[in-house]
Amino acid sequence: MPKEVTDVICPFCGTLCDDLVVSVSDDNKTILGVKNACAIGAEKFNHQRMPGRVKRPRMRQADGTYKEITYDEAIDWTAKMLVKSRKTLMYGWASTSCQAMSIGHEIAEKVGGIVDNCATVCHGSSLIAIEDVGVPSCTLGEVKNRADRVIFWGCNPAHAHPRHMSRYSIFPRGFFTVKGHKGRKIYAIDCRYTDTAKCADEFIQVQQGYDYELLNAFRTAARGEWLPDTVGGVPKEKIIEIVEDLKTARFGIIFFGMGLTHTMGRNHNIDIAINLTRDMNDFTKFAIMAMRGHWNVTGSGQVLGWQYGFPYAVDLSRRDQARHQTGETTSVDLLNRNEVEACFYIATDPGAHFPVDAMISSSRKPTVCIDPHINCTTEISDIHIPVALVGVEVGGCAYRMDNVPIETRKVVDPPEGVLTDEELLTKINHRVDELLAKGGA
Amino acid sequence: MRPSEVKKMNTITLTVKKTPELFLECEHVNPDAFAGKTPDQIAKLGAYQGKEISTLGEYFTVAGEAGATAADTKIVINGDCTKMKYIGAKMTAGEVVVNSTCDMYTGSWMSGGKLLVKGNVHSFCGLAMKGGEFTVEGNAGNYLGAAYRGDWRGMSGGILRVKGNAGSDVATFMTGGELIVEGNVDIHIGTHMEGGRIVVKGNANRRVAGQMVKGEVYVFGAINVMMPGFKKIGETELEVDGTKARFTEYTGDMGERHPTRKGVPVYGRLYMKN
Amino acid sequence: MSEFIIKNGHVFDPVQGIKGDKKDIAVKDGKIVDKVGSGAKVIDAKDKTVMAGALEIHAHVAGPKVNAGRWYRPEDKHFDSHKTAGITRIEGGKSIPTVFKTGYEYARMGFTFAMEAAMPPLYARHVHEEIHDTPIIDEAALPVFGNNWFILEYLKNQEIENTAAYIAWILRQTKGYGVKCVNPGGTEAWAWGLNCLTIHDPVPYFDITPGEIIKGLIEANEYLGLPHSMHLHQNDLGNPGNYKTTLDSLKLAEGIKPKNNFGREQVLHSTHLQFHSYKGTNWGDFESGAKEVMDYVNRQKNLTIDTGNVTLDETTTMTADGPFEHHLHGLNHLKWFNVDVELETAAGIVPFIYDPSNAVFCCQWAVGLEIPLYAKDPMRCFITTDHPNAGPFTRYPRVYSWLMSKKVRDELLNGFKKADKVIGATNLANMDREITLYELAAMTRAGPAKALGLAKDYGGLAPGMNADIAIYNINPDKFPSTGPEIEKAFAQVACLFKDGKICVEDGKVVDMGHKKTFWVDAKVNENKQVMHDIKEKFLRYYSINENNYPVPESYAPHQHIIAVDATQ
Numbered sequence A: 001m002p003k004e005v006t007d008v009i010c011p012f013c014g015t016l017c018d019d020l021v022v023s024v025s026d027d028n029k030t031i032l033g034v035k036n037a038c039a040i041g042a043e044k045f046n047h048q049r050m051p052g053r054v055k056r057p058r059m060r061q062a063d064g065t066y067k068e069i070t071y072d073e074a075i076d077w078t079a080k081m082l083v084k085s086r087k088t089l090m091y092g093w094a095s096t097s098c099q100a101m102s103i104g105h106e107i108a109e110k111v112g113g114i115v116d117n118c119a120t121v122c123h124g125s126s127l128i129a130i131e132d133v134g135v136p137s138c139t140l141g142e143v144k145n146r147a148d149r150v151i152f153w154g155c156n157p158a159h160a161h162p163r164h165m166s167r168y169s170i171f172p173r174g175f176f177t178v179k180g181h182k183g184r185k186i187y188a189i190d191c192r193y194t195d196t197a198k199c200a201d202e203f204i205q206v207q208q209g210y211d212y213e214l215l216n217a218f219r220t221a222a223r224g225e226w227l228p229d230t231v232g233g234v235p236k237e238k239i240i241e242i243v244e245d246l247k248t249a250r251f252g253i254i255f256f257g258m259g260l261t262h263t264m265g266r267n268h269n270i271d272i273a274i275n276l277t278r279d280m281n282d283f284t285k286f287a288i289m290a291m292r293g294h295w296n297v298t299g300s301g302q303v304l305g306w307q308y309g310f311p312y313a314v315d316l317s318r319r320d321q322a323r324h325q326t327g328e329t330t331s332v333d334l335l336n337r338n339e340v341e342a343c344f345y346i347a348t349d350p351g352a353h354f355p356v357d358a359m360i361s362s363s364r365k366p367t368v369c370i371d372p373h374i375n376c377t378t379e380i381s382d383i384h385i386p387v388a389l390v391g392v393e394v395g396g397c398a399y400r401m402d403n404v405p406i407e408t409r410k411v412v413d414p415p416e417g418v419l420t421d422e423e424l425l426t427k428i429n430h431r432v433d434e435l436l437a438k439g440g441a
Numbered sequence B: 001m002r003p004s005e006v007k008k009m010n011t012i013t014l015t016v017k018k019t020p021e022l023f024l025e026c027e028h029v030n031p032d033a034f035a036g037k038t039p040d041q042i043a044k045l046g047a048y049q050g051k052e053i054s055t056l057g058e059y060f061t062v063a064g065e066a067g068a069t070a071a072d073t074k075i076v077i078n079g080d081c082t083k084m085k086y087i088g089a090k091m092t093a094g095e096v097v098v099n100s101t102c103d104m105y106t107g108s109w110m111s112g113g114k115l116l117v118k119g120n121v122h123s124f125c126g127l128a129m130k131g132g133e134f135t136v137e138g139n140a141g142n143y144l145g146a147a148y149r150g151d152w153r154g155m156s157g158g159i160l161r162v163k164g165n166a167g168s169d170v171a172t173f174m175t176g177g178e179l180i181v182e183g184n185v186d187i188h189i190g191t192h193m194e195g196g197r198i199v200v201k202g203n204a205n206r207r208v209a210g211q212m213v214k215g216e217v218y219v220f221g222a223i224n225v226m227m228p229g230f231k232k233i234g235e236t237e238l239e240v241d242g243t244k245a246r247f248t249e250y251t252g253d254m255g256e257r258h259p260t261r262k263g264v265p266v267y268g269r270l271y272m273k274n
Numbered sequence C: 001m002s003e004f005i006i007k008n009g010h011v012f013d014p015v016q017g018i019k020g021d022k023k024d025i026a027v028k029d030g031k032i033v034d035k036v037g038s039g040a041k042v043i044d045a046k047d048k049t050v051m052a053g054a055l056e057i058h059a060h061v062a063g064p065k066v067n068a069g070r071w072y073r074p075e076d077k078h079f080d081s082h083k084t085a086g087i088t089r090i091e092g093g094k095s096i097p098t099v100f101k102t103g104y105e106y107a108r109m110g111f112t113f114a115m116e117a118a119m120p121p122l123y124a125r126h127v128h129e130e131i132h133d134t135p136i137i138d139e140a141a142l143p144v145f146g147n148n149w150f151i152l153e154y155l156k157n158q159e160i161e162n163t164a165a166y167i168a169w170i171l172r173q174t175k176g177y178g179v180k181c182v183n184p185g186g187t188e189a190w191a192w193g194l195n196c197l198t199i200h201d202p203v204p205y206f207d208i209t210p211g212e213i214i215k216g217l218i219e220a221n222e223y224l225g226l227p228h229s230m231h232l233h234q235n236d237l238g239n240p241g242n243y244k245t246t247l248d249s250l251k252l253a254e255g256i257k258p259k260n261n262f263g264r265e266q267v268l269h270s271t272h273l274q275f276h277s278y279k280g281t282n283w284g285d286f287e288s289g290a291k292e293v294m295d296y297v298n299r300q301k302n303l304t305i306d307t308g309n310v311t312l313d314e315t316t317t318m319t320a321d322g323p324f325e326h327h328l329h330g331l332n333h334l335k336w337f338n339v340d341v342e343l344e345t346a347a348g349i350v351p352f353i354y355d356p357s358n359a360v361f362c363c364q365w366a367v368g369l370e371i372p373l374y375a376k377d378p379m380r381c382f383i384t385t386d387h388p389n390a391g392p393f394t395r396y397p398r399v400y401s402w403l404m405s406k407k408v409r410d411e412l413l414n415g416f417k418k419a420d421k422v423i424g425a426t427n428l429a430n431m432d433r434e435i436t437l438y439e440l441a442a443m444t445r446a447g448p449a450k451a452l453g454l455a456k457d458y459g460g461l462a463p464g465m466n467a468d469i470a471i472y473n474i475n476p477d478k479f480p481s482t483g484p485e486i487e488k489a490f491a492q493v494a495c496l497f498k499d500g501k502i503c504v505e506d507g508k509v510v511d512m513g514h515k516k517t518f519w520v521d522a523k524v525n526e527n528k529q530v531m532h533d534i535k536e537k538f539l540r541y542y543s544i545n546e547n548n549y550p551v552p553e554s555y556a557p558h559q560h561i562i563a564v565d566a567t568q
Helices: A039-049 A071-084 A098-111 A124-133 A140-146 A164-169 A211-222 A236-247 A267-280 A297-308 A331-336 A356-363 A421-437 B039-043 C064-071 C099-108 C121-133 C149-156 C160-174 C186-190 C210-224 C243-251 C290-299 C322-332 C359-374 C393-404 C406-415 C419-425 C437-451 C483-491 C528-540
Strands: A003-008 A020-024 A031-035 A058-060 A066-068 A088-092 A113-117 A134-138 A149-153 A185-190 A202-205 A252-256 A286-290 A342-346 A367-370 A383-385 A396-399 A405-408 B010-016 B046-049 B052-055 B060-064 B073-078 B095-098 B114-117 B133-136 B159-162 B178-181 B194-200 B214-219 B231-240 B243-252 B268-273 C003-013 C018-028 C031-033 C041-044 C049-052 C054-059 C111-119 C138-143 C180-182 C230-233 C268-270 C303-306 C314-319 C336-341 C345-353 C469-472 C495-498 C501-505 C517-523 C559-565
Touching: A020 A039, A031 A039, A058 A071, A071 A098, A071 A342, A071 A367, A071 A383, A071 A421, A088 A098, A088 A331, A098 A113, A098 A297, A098 A396, A098 A421, A113 A297, A113 A331, A124 A134, A124 A267, A134 A140, A134 A267, A140 A164, A140 A286, A140 C336, A164 A252, A202 A236, A211 A236, A211 A267, A252 A267, A267 A286, A297 A396, A297 C064, A297 C099, A297 C121, A331 A356, A396 C121, A405 C121, B039 B060, B231 B268, C003 C437, C003 C469, C018 C049, C018 C437, C049 C437, C054 C437, C064 C121, C064 C314, C064 C336, C064 C345, C099 C111, C099 C121, C099 C393, C099 C495, C099 C501, C111 C121, C111 C180, C121 C138, C121 C160, C121 C517, C138 C160, C149 C160, C149 C210, C149 C528, C160 C210, C160 C517, C160 C528, C180 C210, C186 C322, C186 C345, C210 C230, C210 C243, C243 C268, C243 C290, C290 C359, C314 C322, C322 C336, C322 C345, C359 C393, C359 C406, C359 C419, C393 C406, C393 C437, C393 C483, C406 C419, C406 C483
Parallel strands: A088 A113, A088 A342, A134 A286, A134 C336, A149 A185, A149 A252, A185 A202, A252 A286, A342 A367, A367 A383, B010 B073, B073 B095, B095 B114, B114 B133, B133 B159, B159 B178, B178 B194, B194 B214, B214 B268, C003 C041, C003 C049, C054 C111, C111 C138, C138 C517, C180 C230, C230 C268, C268 C303, C517 C559
Antiparallel strands: A003 A020, A020 A031, A058 A066, A058 A383, A396 A405, B010 B060, B046 B052, B231 B243, B243 B268, C003 C018, C018 C031, C049 C469, C314 C345, C336 C345, C469 C495, C495 C501
16 A cells, blocks of 8 residues: 655755655655645655666776776775865765765865855855845744735746745735735846746846846935936836835845846845845844755755854865865865865766866866766766665755754655665765774875 | 165075965965074974975975064065965065965955065955055955955955956955055955045946945046945045046945934045046 | 762862862762772862862853854854864854854863753754754753743733643653743744833733733743743843843742742743843943842842853854844944744844943943842852853853952953943942852852752762762862963863763863753643644644654754653
């Protein structure tokens, strides 16, 4: 008889929906179906049963093909690489559990690694801004229960966080928001008319690259000061009208994404959006939240935070101190400048996401890639080590985009003999200890 | 100053004999670390490359004589320093002359003395400068004279001059001192300024003095897009770093908070050369 | 090696009334025993001070706002990250240490237990992940209730039994220790940008007053008979004139008797009292209200307090008093972090520099010292810095030096730039009292243990108690006379025993021990109403499912569970 596992947490995006219901075969090996997930989340579970799953480590041969090796061989090779390298990039982490990250950090501290996570190419800009100016924020349930003005600035949850609008930000009826979306005014501010904008009450088109200027104009208008006729293509009358409307809100929230993090100025765009939110708190209640992408990039930031005091780009290469300087200790910069001697990738695919020059640099260094699947990175790595799918085949703690921690569940067994990240990292850690004891340092 | 008044400096000359494969962390290359030491002792000072601890002597030949104090010590560096970080960082006195391009953190956290780089510098140089004179004859990267991550206390004193161009994020959170770029700068200069003076003799692209609380920015060249929070209030004749000219004066950033003096807000000032 | 004999030390133990006598302490299998065999390892404590391991009753050391404080302040670790040779991990952070540094530094100062002062239930998993990673010291966490929607609704209807049932449920879900109440009502008001500054200001919509919340939570706590009392952070923190609200709040405990099987005698613990003991009407006429407040506290035997000493450092303020942090940000314009937590609470964070050239901060420093110097019963007055709000906990040795030596504190007081103003606005200059080692043991060991309901096993050196023992390089007959010497002696224990194992030797961590997570499992009668309300609220208002709310067992691998039976 198939069984249903309820309250399953979806390990895909930062929305971290925890109401999935997954049907599993009697022998605990196959997922038969998923309810409540969006298309992307459903695929994460459904593809578990697809054929072609890599079940053992693979090592790149001289002719570019891959040959299967044992886990022990892969672990030994990896440990030797880590011990030998003077500075190793240990990047990824955003799709594994906090428990696994913790073991990874132990290894990094011993071998002199730089631990960086996917924020480095995503909401790192937001983290830089928060480091500079703080952030007035809230949990997603506060949005559901209180928000009557919702602004999506430079983000498109309709595509990237599909259930966000129905679970939290537009449609739900909460304690103080019994009218649901009818009691909320939704703004979408973007350089193009997105599918999210279609769900908004008002769409403001901002000229690409002018978000910082437009946010400056919002703040200036809020203080009743002089404005030029248009800013970023938006007329000053409209700017003043919007600001006056926001001041009448009971609880306003700004959600933002790559439209601010990846356009000119990057962290400055978020910095000024945070300051606008801060200013609005002089008139009413306002919060702002980053639409974190990966389901556990936030978790990596948290674990690095409590263990070393920084949210990403943590340089442990000296092994006796932790340092942080985005632009120096961030992955792309390290690769572009050839500042590392080895690469260790886990729960990520920089081959698909990093600038090409950075990956060319990476491909020239000894590289290990830990991932359940063959991806763009595994094919330029020396060793690919498959692991269980976290949140599907093994549980572990994850942090949602509003930093709420939720323990993901194991729904099915991993393929026979496939290790979990925790098990693999533990073995690498032991092998590193053995090598260091022998004087391999 | 008459020749007899010129201070006699003891000089240590470092000559690069080996380029690091990665980057060398030269936090001991400054007059404070060299003062009172013999060349042999200086050669034994540590330098990290990743987790590998090496010595300065591995990468430089060391000749000459250090002074008894930092103030009496001059360092001249010859050879390729493109991959050397932290040269002159934290110096409190003395002189450093580098006849090469340098990497990151050159002159960062310096509080006195003179640092001259006859080449370019990379990013994060002159961070949180407190005093002294730092001159770059070539170009500078990003975050010149900026605050360290998260810190609201940026450059607070001294004079930082770049003869070429500089990148973005110049002088973030500046509270004092003077920063002059004789060439162009990229975006976001003087962001969050609360004091001090920036002079850009070339063009300043965009986002000039965004979120400025207080301070002065002078731009001789063009600004491609003015911040909406800057309000034109008039014109004035000024002499700025040796140039006499007519400037258009703006107050700002009007979208930001400002201190008050006797109940009247004190704004930041932006001056654009006509 | 599990048998030790600590010989010839000067023992200070208020539990047994030992005031510095030379006495041997025997340790066997994790406990203090009457005697051990001849094979026991000898620890020479000659000319040293021996006390039980200290207990931190209120600090912000584990959880979402602590961590937000860490990662949003890279400058707090700048040039301050290091690793000592040996078995320890990298340590960093001046005002908000990383978890490794937290455990090591507490242990180096002779502490064996720390209470995380405020745990938002929705984020409990985070708190426990950090507790798990904090080495050596035992820890517990207090879930916050003062702005929780269930509590506001039940107490409005004066439903103490329902309140108690909900509290018991939360303690089990979050592996929590007791009842914390922060800025009652005011933090729910803050979700609309408002606040409650007196005990009479009604909470928007819920229409209950802070006074009713405080009283109700005290009653529910006693109904359950929990080991600790209701733990209160009063309304109107940090504002001139707030001592009146403080007294109004404390008075709510009058006439209520403690009901528990743990030897606890207080029904209300008032925390970081320094921040709540101000007279005056503005920062100009700001004055110490410590005498007025302590006169009351001294008379009321059913109260305990902790000080919240300002240490005059650059530090980070962080509290569930969200509106206060917004207000503080308005004063110093430093970066402000805020999170409102659905149905439960909020938190705010702002860096703060207690500059000694500023008269107000120096007055706060003075108030923080006056409070324990006025305290008649050191078993009811505990020393804290509300870490990191008034200063980092690593400054405890400095705080001790100010309390134990008038000369040391007067030197600082008279050296202030605005000394005259500070002396004029406070009482400290006229106070001669110097806290003794015996009193210090009460204020940092025996007292907190008793207030937490742990007196049976912790906070003392009687046979049968847990072998958590601190040995300091302090010869009571030759007590150090300068500030730096006192500080050094308290900052680096000669030896720390945790559960009968030596974890720190000469200030160096030598063993990670076997730390435990303490929590309270209170059994109540089945309560269908509360279970129904919980289901309802999760279905309709929370953003996660009820089944994903509890803290899994794996997050606390070593648990010390205190069972309470409230079914009578």
